[in-house]
Amino acid sequence: MTVLVTGGAGYIGSHMVLALADAGRDTLVLDDLSTGFVGQVPDGVPLVRGDCGDEALLKRLIREFDVTAIVHFAGSIVVPDSVTNPLGYYFNNTVKSRALIAAAVEGGVRNFIFSSTAAVYGEPAVSPISETSAMQPISPYGASKLMTEWMLRDTVAAHDIRSVVLRYFNVAGADPQGRSGQSFPRATHLIKLACQAALGQRSHLDVFGQDYPTPDGTCVRDYIHVSDLAAAHMLALDHLEAGGESLTLNCGYSRGFSVLEVIEAVKRVSGVEFDVRLAPRRAGDPPSLVAATDLIRSRLGFKPARDQLDQIVADALRWELALQQNAQAVAPRKLALAI
Numbered sequence: 001m002t003v004l005v006t007g008g009a010g011y012i013g014s015h016m017v018l019a020l021a022d023a024g025r026d027t028l029v030l031d032d033l034s035t036g037f038v039g040q041v042p043d044g045v046p047l048v049r050g051d052c053g054d055e056a057l058l059k060r061l062i063r064e065f066d067v068t069a070i071v072h073f074a075g076s077i078v079v080p081d082s083v084t085n086p087l088g089y090y091f092n093n094t095v096k097s098r099a100l101i102a103a104a105v106e107g108g109v110r111n112f113i114f115s116s117t118a119a120v121y122g123e124p125a126v127s128p129i130s131e132t133s134a135m136q137p138i139s140p141y142g143a144s145k146l147m148t149e150w151m152l153r154d155t156v157a158a159h160d161i162r163s164v165v166l167r168y169f170n171v172a173g174a175d176p177q178g179r180s181g182q183s184f185p186r187a188t189h190l191i192k193l194a195c196q197a198a199l200g201q202r203s204h205l206d207v208f209g210q211d212y213p214t215p216d217g218t219c220v221r222d223y224i225h226v227s228d229l230a231a232a233h234m235l236a237l238d239h240l241e242a243g244g245e246s247l248t249l250n251c252g253y254s255r256g257f258s259v260l261e262v263i264e265a266v267k268r269v270s271g272v273e274f275d276v277r278l279a280p281r282r283a284g285d286p287p288s289l290v291a292a293t294d295l296i297r298s299r300l301g302f303k304p305a306r307d308q309l310d311q312i313v314a315d316a317l318r319w320e321l322a323l324q325q326n327a328q329a330v331a332p333r334k335l336a337l338a339i
């Protein structure tokens with residue numbers, strides 16, 4: 001009974017792998033390490049470096065490891081990149097997910113959890129956004145995820161497999177025990193970048209657009225702590241393994257913060273005043289995304305444990321500081337080698 005985690009060396013996937021390890025579950029990670037890191041996978045958890053679209057590899061892994069559930073995190077995640085490189089996003093997120101779903105069906109895997117996104121909703125007219133809101137993505141990223149949702153829906157209807165689709169809103173923070181966090185150096189997420197500015201790693205932080213139809217003119221997002229999100233996945237896995245029906249659920253806290261409010265929180269928690277500059281809007285950004293979360297609470301019994309913005313920011317800051325200290329620790333050795 002092994003749980004296969006695609007993208008388990010990445011930011012969110014690694015927190016799920018930690019949750020599975022903490023629960024004593026047999027876990028296998030498949031990751032191409034394009035944005036993930038070997039060091040994010042806990043000791044004792046096997047990591048296969050490979051592509052989640054490699055059907056032959058997948059069939060072999062499912063057989064050899066007796067995989068009974070798949071949690072599919074692997075994918076490309078930067079909204080503006082998807083606007084400039086749509087075909088790359090449809091390939092990595094949609095085409096390869098099709099191969100993974102096909103391998104799951106053929107290998108007799110009954111339980112499938114998929115990382116979807118609030119970006120499937122586009123610019124919703126009503127807030128908070130319920131799961132039945134219209135799905136009109138405004139970026140290729142959102143469309144690439146929605147197409148995968150549709151493939152899963154139709155596969156569940158036709159075959160002996162059930163799925164939980166989790167639509168994450170904005171994921172942030174880091175493992176409270178400091179075992180993992182957002183490590184990708186070119187990450188574009190607001191809270192990570194603001195923490196880097198507070199730690200002096202960036203000269204300033206840009207605010208992308210201040211003329212949105214929101215209270216302070218900057219975009220509003222529903223930030224969910226990555227550990228709470230991993231806990232939601234564990235509940236989804238329990239639900240499927242107990243024979244529960246397929247579900248599609250929002251993951252958030254039903255409350256939004258503007259870009260300026262997030263920046264204030266990072267300044268407050270860090271105690272550092274960093275330079276903030278106004279910049280033009282970024283392509284593909286909807287003004288406001290806040291989740292309705294009644295469904296995940298009622299269907300899975302989801303109860304947030306770390307939903308205070310300052311808590312999310314404090315965990316993110318601690319992780320960023322640890323990354324900085326590690327980088328400083330290895331720097332002299334690199335220098336010596338260069339000489």
Ligand SMILES: NC(=O)c1ccc[n+]([C@@H]2O[C@H](COP(=O)([O-])OP(=O)(O)OC[C@H]3O[C@@H](n4cnc5c(N)ncnc54)[C@H](O)[C@@H]3O)[C@@H](O)[C@H]2O)c1
Nearest residue numbers: 007009010011012032033034035036051052074075168171
């Ligand atoms: N971070 C967020 O706020 C957010 C919000 C909504 C949804 N999501 C979704 O959550 C999932 C995980 O996102 P993340 O923030 O952890 O990103 P991440 O980039 O840290 O993790 C993605 C992981 O997948 C791996 N990967 C990418 N393509 C692969 C492939 N073809 N085969 C094998 N491995 C591959 C990467 O190496 C990386 O380890 C993604 O599917 C993303 O769309 C993230």
Ligand SMILES: O=c1ccn([C@@H]2O[C@H](COP(=O)(O)OP(=O)(O)O[C@H]3O[C@H](CO)[C@H](O)[C@H](O)[C@H]3O)[C@@H](O)[C@H]2O)c(=O)[nH]1
Nearest residue numbers: 077117118119169170188189190193206207208219259282
């Ligand atoms: O330096 C920055 C970085 C971000 N922002 C703004 O902060 C908000 C949040 O941006 P993020 O990049 O942190 O997150 P996104 O909302 O763009 O996207 C995230 O959440 C989405 C779902 O809501 C997707 O799933 C996506 O994968 C995930 O990265 C946006 O308004 C963005 O314009 C800034 O103003 N300055």
